[in-house]
Amino acid sequence: MASDVQPKPVKRKPMEWFNLKGKRAGFWAYVVMRLSAVGLVLYLFLHLVILSQLAMGASQWDNFVAMAKSPAFLLLDVILIIGILAHGLNGIRLSLIGFGIGVPSHKLMLWLAVILTVVFSIVSALAIFSEVK
Amino acid sequence: MVEKQLTRERASSWSWILQAFTGVMLVVLLGLHMVVQHFVVEGGLRNYEQVVQYLSNPFVFLLEIAFLIVVTWHALLGVRAIILDLGLKPATERKVTAFLSIVGVVIVAYGVWLSATIVSQGA
Numbered sequence: 001m002a003s004d005v006q007p008k009p010v011k012r013k014p015m016e017w018f019n020l021k022g023k024r025a026g027f028w029a030y031v032v033m034r035l036s037a038v039g040l041v042l043y044l045f046l047h048l049v050i051l052s053q054l055a056m057g058a059s060q061w062d063n064f065v066a067m068a069k070s071p072a073f074l075l076l077d078v079i080l081i082i083g084i085l086a087h088g089l090n091g092i093r094l095s096l097i098g099f100g101i102g103v104p105s106h107k108l109m110l111w112l113a114v115i116l117t118v119v120f121s122i123v124s125a126l127a128i129f130s131e132v133k
Numbered sequence: 134m135v136e137k138q139l140t141r142e143r144a145s146s147w148s149w150i151l152q153a154f155t156g157v158m159l160v161v162l163l164g165l166h167m168v169v170q171h172f173v174v175e176g177g178l179r180n181y182e183q184v185v186q187y188l189s190n191p192f193v194f195l196l197e198i199a200f201l202i203v204v205t206w207h208a209l210l211g212v213r214a215i216i217l218d219l220g221l222k223p224a225t226e227r228k229v230t231a232f233l234s235i236v237g238v239v240i241v242a243y244g245v246w247l248s249a250t251i252v253s254q255g256a
Binding site for chain 2: 011012013014034037038040041044048051052054055057058061062065068069084088091092094095098099128131
């Protein structure tokens, strides 16, 4: 009988990430976690491919650096930072909860993660665009 | 049957703990990476000469490789979690794990090769 009450691991196929009807804040956090994860993995691959230009010498890389300082590129950097902050801050929250730390205040931590993501994103965006001359 | 299920449950909690552990390490390693590659650099991005000079420091070299290993591990564990949520057969799941492990080794090997090439090319 005891085995009947054991929690079953939740398995959701990607299409179910977008079924937000009647879902609570925790599910939204889950969706943000998954979507930012996919984005960050794609970015990681792109980043590693772009770094291969370093093997092609100084002029190749320095051309890329000049391009990377264009406003359009910096906007992508800001999007990347928003993704990193949302994923990282919520990840810290999930790790704490997973190890049994601060479980009663999981909701407070969720909103803290949201607020810190917004604040740090704005600070980063200002810092990044202050470099544009 | 029960035993097999237990083994699988244990395996999935292992990957979760590893994911949390590498995640916490990433907060430190990615933080360091952002500071040294962008915040302390004039203009926010190192030019070729600065990259070579910086990566020639053995401590920095090892730190960036450590970062690459941890971030690759974390990323591929995440990809694995998404794929395993599809509800595959255990044999297919093992193939997915094996394939992603190979991908991880290839990525890290590429990173070591690239870093070593940059340093040996010099400025």
